[in-house]
Amino acid sequence: MNGVTVIKHPLVQHKLTIMRCKETSTGSFRRLLREISTLLCYEVTRDLELTMKTIETPLETIESPVLEGKKLVFASILRAGNGLLEGMLDLVPSARVSHVGVYRDHETLKPVEYYFKAPEDIAERLVIVVDPMLATGNSSIAAVDKLKERGAKNLRFLCLLAAPEGIENFRAAHPDVPVYTASIDSHLNEKGYIVPGLGDAGDRMYGTK
Numbered sequence: 001m002n003g004v005t006v007i008k009h010p011l012v013q014h015k016l017t018i019m020r021c022k023e024t025s026t027g028s029f030r031r032l033l034r035e036i037s038t039l040l041c042y043e044v045t046r047d048l049e050l051t052m053k054t055i056e057t058p059l060e061t062i063e064s065p066v067l068e069g070k071k072l073v074f075a076s077i078l079r080a081g082n083g084l085l086e087g088m089l090d091l092v093p094s095a096r097v098s099h100v101g102v103y104r105d106h107e108t109l110k111p112v113e114y115y116f117k118a119p120e121d122i123a124e125r126l127v128i129v130v131d132p133m134l135a136t137g138n139s140s141i142a143a144v145d146k147l148k149e150r151g152a153k154n155l156r157f158l159c160l161l162a163a164p165e166g167i168e169n170f171r172a173a174h175p176d177v178p179v180y181t182a183s184i185d186s187h188l189n190e191k192g193y194i195v196p197g198l199g200d201a202g203d204r205m206y207g208t209k
């Protein structure tokens with residue numbers, strides 16, 4: 001699918017299978033999400049540009065690679081996005097963070113926005129938007145709308161599971177934003193849940209159901 005990368009790394013797929021199991025506890029689910037997020041972060045950043053910097057090792061002066069230009073913003077779609085955020089910050093501790101509070105109304109499946117915070121210089125940074133679930137796409141489309149309104153120009157969207165319907169809607173709304181996911185599942189059910197999916201990611205992370 002154009003503009004969509006499926007991350008097939010065996011460790012990602014193995015951990016995802018455990019997360020899907022309904023017997024997996026809240027604690028295990030949270031730990032696996034954190035572990036998987038570092039692997040997903042590795043893939044979503046694998047083509048970042050490098051530039052050479054002069055440094056001194058204890059033995060000699062060398063040219064050595066560092067990330068080029070202004071760095072990253074990780075934009076977490078609350079609540080469940082925070083499950084991916086923590087592991088990504090383990091890998092890139094200097095990244096700036098944006099929080100986008102959006103939940104979807106259970107009846108209408110429309111996004112309800114309740115919070116927004118982003119760094120001032122977001123226009124100069126690569127923004128990686130994170131949320132474990134891309135279902136209808138309504139929440140992620142709204143979050144990216146908001147980030148673009150604030151000036152973001154260079155964005156990627158990273159999730160764990162995506163429904164084909166959500167990918168189509170998201171790509172139609174934001175064709176300039178590539179999508180990275182560990183799986184494209186079968187379909188959405190009548191309540192807008194991803195099938196086979198893993199249930200409600202936020203509830204499974206925080207034990208709220």
Ligand SMILES: O=P(O)(O)OC[C@H]1O[C@H](OP(=O)(O)OP(=O)(O)O)[C@H](O)[C@@H]1O
Binds near residue numbers: 104131133
């Ligand atoms: O693509 P969509 O149809 O919009 O659905 C996906 C959204 O639903 C979930 O959040 P939820 O609304 O459950 O909020 P939460 O993270 O606070 O649990 C999920 O984390 C996404 O943000």
Ligand SMILES: O=c1cc[nH]c(=O)[nH]1
Binds near residue numbers: 201
């Ligand atoms: O399957 C789904 C759909 C939306 N949000 C979730 O957390 N899970």
Ligand SMILES: [Mg+2]
Binds near residue numbers: 080081102103104202
């Ligand atoms: Mg959410």
